[in-house]
Amino acid sequence: MTAQGSTTRLGEVCLLVAVPAALAGMLAGIVMGATQNFIIASAHAHLNLLG
DSSP: OOHHHHHHHHHHHHHHHHHHHHHHHHHHHHHHHHHTOOTTHHHHHHHHHHO
């Protein structure tokens, strides 16, 4: 495998991890706001940072 091919694959893997993490973080924020239950605020923040 060439260096360019591995770089492209790494980018794909990062996107495959980042997009679901960002969506999960946003969904957690929506749920927290709707229920006014902020127990998972730190998990919400870290998921958004990962995404």
